[in-house]
Amino acid sequence: MPPPVFRFAPSPNGFLHLGHAYSALLNFESAREGGGRFLLRIEDIDATRCRPEFEAAIDQDLGWLGITWETPVRRQSDHFADYRAALDRLAAMGLLYPSFESRAGIAGLVKAREADGVWPRDPDGAPLYPGAAKSLSATERERRLRSGAAYALRLDMDAACRLAGDLAWTERGSGPDGETGDIVALPKAWGDVVLARKDTPTSYHLSVVIDDALQGVTDVVRGQDLFWSTAVHRLLQKILDLPQPVYRHHGLIRDGAGAKLSKASAATGLRELRARGMTAGEVRNLIGLP
Template structure:
């Protein structure tokens, strides 16, 4: 049976972009004769809270989103992510990285000043991690860890790709069914998989959860398409199944920018308080005839 998932973070109010993704996932699950699961990606314990979680679930219930099972809270499953990280550690594919963001920025700017060439950045615009620690022996790395220096566990992308070789993912694309997309994980460099204070990251937890929940279809915003390259590498390294993907259009604000919690985009709660109905919300995101519109989204995702 096809299994879809909607996986928001309870670190702020849901907005129209979340509503579109949730409604689209539910409609596509229905069309496919499958089910929808709600997952709470709450690994950021400093920003996520029970109050925000309760508001999020209330918004989804009001919208008509029905999860086939109680939501999975990532904060309750750190042991699952730790086991995956240990598997990668045992293969020598991760290393402790001690440079802070400020250190990386200083290193990159010094390189740019010396060479006159722009230092490489990842798809999110952040400077790639230099990976100086990979030159150290394991005993030297461990000595720094034992000394109490703050660090994060990073994936050695070059070593990882030497194991996996080229990776691809299958993107649902309307009349063509699926299109094979060549992944470009090298563009991300050595991504963080866990921190000393948080034993996982978005990249690691999402692939572990998708596998444990038998997710067959990952339907999410087009802004997350570059991340799929990292996820496919991790799935390959950990022997996890590969879902089908569909990266849907984004709901934009009046200025053409992506809706986001950090930018204070109008929340579903505010729209509810203003008297709007779930049908109004569906109309606002172009899913007023939810079944037909969902199919059209797959056929014409560029809208």
């Protein structure tokens, strides 16, 4: 039986904080205890926010914590062709369509819908896509694309769910309300999610499942804030014939007010804590690790 493969996949759009340390250490030590492999992946598809100095800081912070990883490191920005191939497969199955509304336009549509009642929202609290781009004719779609209009490529969720059938995942951690074991996946709760944009040829949902498959990741250990997103990932894994990892979602490290940590919070940034003379062992104590 091949060894398990774990990964830590930060975005270099800010400095790491205590929550990142917790997740990275859980992955690293799970790999070590299970005789497995530990990978570092750089999720840098957002070219406007990701910077080389943040990636350098990730290396420094993880090294300070005593974490080592295999090389070479996979950077998503080097692998847009992999995501394009997956999009082409989904398009060939008739599961993608472009939408042309701006973010402000979508907000206006949601406001209009809510004037008639409650408009559904996804598990993160964002409104589901309210537009009618799926009903545009092929001729009109092509006309808008040729005009150079901005667009988002959306997954036709109803069609994808019909194709995939019933879905579930194995949860060895727990959800926000203690959900564990065999979890029924309900991707329709997310509506027609965006899988790529004109200026960004992939999305988190798409790239994470492609990367995990190509890197042979067997165990996904990540925060509970991504628990319900797993439904979308299971859907994409099923329709793209990708292997299914085991999932372990862990509790989040929060600030004194109970809020989820942010990269903008210097009080919990690893870089700042190190500069103040804190040791890696003291960081472990802060986040509840022996």
